[in-house]
Amino acid sequence: MSQSFDEITAQLKRRHRKSARLKWMSMGALILAAAFLVVFIGDMLVKGLPAFQQAQVQVEVSYTEQSMQIPPAAVNDEVRNLVSRGYLRLIPGRMRDNPELMGTTRMEWVLADAEVDQYLKGHYTRLSDSQKRTVDRLEEAGRAELRFNTRFFTSGDSKMPELAGIASAAVGTVLTLIVTMLVSFPIGVMTAVYLEEFAPDNRLTQIIEININNLAAVPSILFGLLGLAIYINFFGVPRSTPLVGGLTLALMTLPVIIIATRTALRSVPDTIRQAAFGVGCSRWQVVRDHVLPLSLPGIMTGSIIGLAQAMGETAPLIIIGMVAFIPDVSTSFTNAATVMPAQIFTWAGEPERAFIEKTAGGILVLLAVLISLNASAVWMRKKFERRW
Amino acid sequence: MNQQNADIETRPTHKHERTPGEPVNRNEDANHELSVRVRDLKLWYGNNQALKNINIDIYQKNVTALIGPSGCGKSTFLRCLNRMNDLIRSVRIQGLIEMDGRDVNDAKMDEVALRRRVGMVFQKPNPFPKSIYENIAYAPRMHDLVSRKAEQDELVERALRDAGLWNEVKDKLQEPGTSLSGGQQQRLCIARAIAVKPDVILMDEPTSALDPISTATIEDLMDKLKKQFTIVTVTHNMQQAARVADYTAFFHLGELIEYNDTRMMFSNPHTKKAEDYITGRYG
Numbered sequence: 162m163s164q165s166f167d168e169i170t171a172q173l174k175r176r177h178r179k180s181a182r183l184k185w186m187s188m189g190a191l192i193l194a195a196a197f198l199v200v201f202i203g204d205m206l207v208k209g210l211p212a213f214q215q216a217q218v219q220v221e222v223s224y225t226e227q228s229m230q231i232p233p234a235a236v237n238d239e240v241r242n243l244v245s246r247g248y249l250r251l252i253p254g255r256m257r258d259n260p261e262l263m264g265t266t267r268m269e270w271v272l273a274d275a276e277v278d279q280y281l282k283g284h285y286t287r288l289s290d291s292q293k294r295t296v297d298r299l300e301e302a303g304r305a306e307l308r309f310n311t312r313f314f315t316s317g318d319s320k321m322p323e324l325a326g327i328a329s330a331a332v333g334t335v336l337t338l339i340v341t342m343l344v345s346f347p348i349g350v351m352t353a354v355y356l357e358e359f360a361p362d363n364r365l366t367q368i369i370e371i372n373i374n375n376l377a378a379v380p381s382i383l384f385g386l387l388g389l390a391i392y393i394n395f396f397g398v399p400r401s402t403p404l405v406g407g408l409t410l411a412l413m414t415l416p417v418i419i420i421a422t423r424t425a426l427r428s429v430p431d432t433i434r435q436a437a438f439g440v441g442c443s444r445w446q447v448v449r450d451h452v453l454p455l456s457l458p459g460i461m462t463g464s465i466i467g468l469a470q471a472m473g474e475t476a477p478l479i480i481i482g483m484v485a486f487i488p489d490v491s492t493s494f495t496n497a498a499t500v501m502p503a504q505i506f507t508w509a510g511e512p513e514r515a516f517i518e519k520t521a522g523g524i525l526v527l528l529a530v531l532i533s534l535n536a537s538a539v540w541m542r543k544k545f546e547r548r549w
Numbered sequence: 550m551n552q553q554n555a556d557i558e559t560r561p562t563h564k565h566e567r568t569p570g571e572p573v574n575r576n577e578d579a580n581h582e583l584s585v586r587v588r589d590l591k592l593w594y595g596n597n598q599a600l601k602n603i604n605i606d607i608y609q610k611n612v613t614a615l616i617g618p619s620g621c622g623k624s625t626f627l628r629c630l631n632r633m634n635d636l637i638r639s640v641r642i643q644g645l646i647e648m649d650g651r652d653v654n655d656a657k658m659d660e661v662a663l664r665r666r667v668g669m670v671f672q673k674p675n676p677f678p679k680s681i682y683e684n685i686a687y688a689p690r691m692h693d694l695v696s697r698k699a700e701q702d703e704l705v706e707r708a709l710r711d712a713g714l715w716n717e718v719k720d721k722l723q724e725p726g727t728s729l730s731g732g733q734q735q736r737l738c739i740a741r742a743i744a745v746k747p748d749v750i751l752m753d754e755p756t757s758a759l760d761p762i763s764t765a766t767i768e769d770l771m772d773k774l775k776k777q778f779t780i781v782t783v784t785h786n787m788q789q790a791a792r793v794a795d796y797t798a799f800f801h802l803g804e805l806i807e808y809n810d811t812r813m814m815f816s817n818p819h820t821k822k823a824e825d826y827i828t829g830r831y832g
Contacts, residue, residue, distance in 0.1 A: 432675035435669075436676070438664065439668065439669035441688060
């Protein structure tokens with residue numbers, strides 16, 4: 162005797178309730194995760210966006226013999242503490258470069274002190290009440306305002322927050338990643354090609370495989386120690402340089418590229434290899450002419466993701482001295498340099514309040530670069546995706 | 550299965566002196582110049598013996614069909630002829646496969662040279678994911694068979710004409726080979742194989758992935774191509790073997806049970822096992 166529809170429906174109710182509950186729970190988890198992301202990005206935006214603006218004040222600058230000797234004398238007492246000390250120090254140099262300035266007095270927009278900047282942005286400031294009144298007066302007269310902070314993108318680190326920028330770190334990152342890619346891409350791809358297309362399947366290659374997979378999971382700071390021991394202490398590569406940083410990050414990126422390349426090679430169907438062998442290709446020709454071109458999009462995607470990982474890495478670089486105060490933009494692979502995450506790390510440890518927004522601003526720039534790198538990887542995968 | 554030993558010589562044998570490897574009956578219309586001579590060929594996948602004492606003479610400019618139930622070793626045997634089994638790591642081979650006076654398994658034989666003379670067409674059409682033109686031109690260029698662009702163009706056209714594909718693709722040579730229909734892809738693969746002017750073309754169930762019309766086209770093509778090439782084909786389709794082959798070899802459980810003139814094989818098989826298979830009692 163079979164059950165009636167009503168009986169079955171009654172039983173099903175409980176099952177349906179259960180699946181509805183599960184559905185809501187998983188949706189809740191998703192919403193929670195999304196909320197975390199929104200809070201994180203929102204917080205970074207609120208804290209970091211002000212870093213892209215910097216206060217400037219319009220003051221009278223007199224270019225005299227005296228300001229050549231004692232730069233602060235170029236502006237009058239009242240506003241002297243409101244102008245960036247770092248900016249004042251640049252005055253003698255500017256006078257030397259432009260002799261026609263000598264003996265003139267001009268109204269100029271100059272970089273304000275970080276405290277003025279913080280005051281204008283409504284943050285806590287150490288300005289005295291009279292200084293605040295002066296700033297208020299200047300602001301009312303249209304002589305103090307927030308302007309786009311080009312310096313943030315064009316100058317290196319500084320102890321004075323109003324002068325600090327990410328340029329040296331950005332260039333350091335680029336130089337370091339060039340070294341990383343030049344080393345890890347060819348070695349990683351060729352290793353994967355050998356393991357996937359040439360190597361016999363024996364105990365030795367199995368051990369190598371397992372260890373490569375393990376290497377991808379090794380805490381990154383250990384790579385820093387390895388870099389310190391091998392590159393700096395043994396080979397004598399100068400420390401704190403993009404060269405040693407890139408080599409160290411290459412160690413980290415290698416397993417990522419090897420694994421990505423092997424996956425890409427494996428996704429090329431064997432029928433293509435057989436076709437190539439069938440027309441008399443040697444093993445190397447099969448790889449070079451057929452398998453590699455077909456797996457290149459996958460290899461590139463994996464490499465970009467590895468590159469993005471390396472770009473965000475800080476721990477191993479601490480060990481090899483790339484977390485340093487680098488005010489000058491590095492121009493060679495063997496000059497001391499720092500990288501963006503290390504710069505963020507340095508700023509996060511600075512006592513001045515104004516560095517909080519620099520830190521968040523640096524994070525925003527780094528995030529933007531990483532997101533665009535990952536987006537290009539996704540784009541590449543979509544564009545070259547092949548259906549067999 | 551228990552009759553396996555008993556049935557091989559149940560019928561009276563033809564009273565003619567045969568060397569091992571010769572067909573039971575000769576097809577007097579066929580060419581009998583030797584192309585490949587196989588003696589005592591044994592093959593193991595690991596510990597599993599897949600081919601047992603295969604003796605067969607394959608004649609030039611004939612179609613030789615290999616038939617037999619799944620897993621009988623016919624494809625494995627086919628792949629011995631151009632050493633495609635080398636690509637499988639656990640394979641071990643014993644015995645002689647002689648072509649043009651040379652043992653193809655000899656250490657001095659370069660498998661690339663062998664595959665230049667023994668082309669292959671696979672079960673599933675597998676054109677390179679390149680243009681139709683490139684699919685044909687790639688191998689001759691790699692083997693230095695052409696030096697000038699004009700020569701290459703001519704060779705591509707020749708190969709496509711021989712494969713009966715030229716009229717269909719002459720206006721779209723730069724389109725990807727994978728854009729063609731299944732049957733056209735398979736003819737492209739045949740054109741690719743003949744472009745390097747091999748002696749032997751191996752076909753591993755070339756029509757099993759195709760519709761009946763494409764299959765008929767390929768069968769006609771095989772008939773034409775055998776004027777220039779020696780064709781060895783594996784097929785699951787006995788009607789196909791009967792239609793296209795001059796000689797047919799019946800494999801079962803790794804043994805070559807019967808090698809015979811195709812007409813005799815299908816009208817009056819020499820062994821009981823072959824008869825049972827052909828009449829559809831198993832397989």
